[in-house]
Amino acid sequence: MTEGKKGQIELTFNWMYVLIAGTVILLFFVGIVVKQKAASEERLSLDVLRVMDSIFVGAGVSEKTKNFIDMSGLVDYTLYFDCSDGVGHYGLKGTSADSENAIDPIFAPAEIQGTQLIVWSLPYKLPFKVIDFLFVSSSNTIYYLFSDDTDFANDFTNVTQGYNVKYTITPKYNEIDPGKSFQVRIVDNGGIVVKNKGQVPTKLKGMDDDKVSAVVFTGSNQVDYYQKEGALWKKLNFNPVQIISLGGERDAAKYGAVFSANDKDYHCNMKKAFLRLKYLNEVYGGKEISLGNVGGKLGEMVDYYDVHKELELTRPDCIGNVKKYDSNLVSLMQTHQLRVSACLLQQSSCADLISSAADLKKVNMALGVDCITLY
């Protein structure tokens, strides 16, 4: 009878022991799976950032070449791009991985989700090459172009081959159909269709507000950003955004405005370019060029013409354009550098850079005949 009770206790104890041990082992493996899942997601986001960094470096140096990157494996993830205080950020939404970039101007929508990423770059010149502007978009971001300027329309459609661009006419504004696209950007050259508090195209009214935006180029190289708010357009910028460039075809600053999410991002990326311009000016004109003390490449040019006095007779325009004429490289570089410094302090003064860059370009072209050029 006593042995029977002992057997019962032993049997119950064994079962309890098995249950507890089994639960512990099960919990251990569940813990491992959960930790591995979190770790692999973290690893994936870091790998994506690393690959994106490399892609951006490659795309940045392969000017004017469009890179189509398959990202069908990341179709469930959303890439985000942002820029504030001169520092750009990008990464995968919902993960802790975030890449900071204070150097390269990256113009992109705020969010991208799709199967194909499109990366393209153009050199920004003011008047010499300052930096490469990187434009990032996706194949499911549709750009609807309205333009009263056929030259711009032709340039735009030519250079954006491979992007989802539709050149359309004003009467068809209300027929815009987003289809299955992730987001829509209307590019209005001349302020033809998009107005503040104006109606958003009918078929876009059902889309999320942050997925419908517009960029409007107005006279004198200015741009305004709009965002859908319900059924109406809402202007994002208080003051018009000035495009700082010398114009022409494939104008990097203008295309930057097209691909930028909003005025804040655009200014932030342009600031990166202006900061680089300040440092480049020192390579060209010396570190004290803002004080009028010439150095750098320009200093070598001045020294060369000082030594080769005979050139004053045979090629008087060389030394003239470098330092003697009213409009000469030394004084123009000084003005240019002072204006860059002012621009970095106050955004509204950046427009002054256009005239100093244009003057430098003119003198450099004059030197191009048979003198040493600045760039």
Place this chain on the structure above:
Amino acid sequence: MAYLNRKGQLHMTETIAVMFIFFVLIMFAMIFYYKYQQIAFKEKQDELLAARAMDKTLKALFLPELLCTKGDAEAEDNCFDLMKLRHANETFVKYLTNYYFNVFSYARISVEQLYPEKKEFVLYDKLKPDATGAEKTYFVVILKDEVRGEGLPQYNFGYVMVEVYQ
């Protein structure tokens, strides 16, 4: 009673032996996993270093501070302007901490001129305090000097060396 005690002792020894073997196996698995992770980590580090070296080399080769230009035309490929190169170092040093470190990180970039005479230009040098190694990449470049030629630019020859510290 004595028989039961001995049976119990035998059972206990058997359990201890099983547990010992179990823990030995666990220990082996842990050592194996640790070694595997160590090797995988080293391989990943090497891979990252190689990728970083390639990125920095690309950046160095296309630096506007060094590239030869021809007005509004495309920049000349694989060509550095010696008139800019001789002064670029001053700018890189001046703005190293607040700008160029973000471009090149821990690295050394130098240009070795081989022809007409041997000369070295150190453009950027930021040594990593606890560096365990470095990945070197070389690239041949033309060095254009407009103030040395007789009316025409003089084209020298050399290579750029990008050393990325690990």
